[in-house]
Amino acid sequence: MALAVAFMTAQAAACATPADQDAGWSVTAGTGPGPVMTRTIPPVTIYYRVTVDEYNLFTPTLTLTVADCGDKPWSKMESVDPQGDSPAARAAEVRELISKELADAADHCPLPGGIAARLLEGFEAAYAQFEASKK
Secondary structure (H helix, E strand, O other), rough: OOOOOOOHHHHHHHHHHHHHHHOEEEEEOOOOOOOOOEEEEEEEEEEEEEHHHHHHHOOEEEEEOOOOOOOOOOOEEEEOOOOOOOOOHHHHHHHHHHHHHHHHHHHHOOOOOOHHHHOOHHHOOOOHHHHHHHH
């Protein structure tokens, strides 16, 4: 019985997301035309950044990647240009898009329970920092 409990405990620990693998949202200067917002909780990584499109226009993009999705990673990139009148309104638009992309990812890949809520924790504060970094 003790062996079975030890095995189940080790198995549960292996399935849990270690705290050191979730450092929260990161906002960095990036190497492109603007800041980059990133969040990873395995197996999902979210990037929100400004990129240059084929017409040399600055375009905010959201990329969501699921590292472990069957045979290969699953990824989706979408242009998004939030039009809200305030940083809070723009954050709400981007947050809604992230929620939709996470739901789409869940249709294609098995995701850990509750990962969407965990990924969005602290989003508003990070987005405010992202907006401040654009200036």
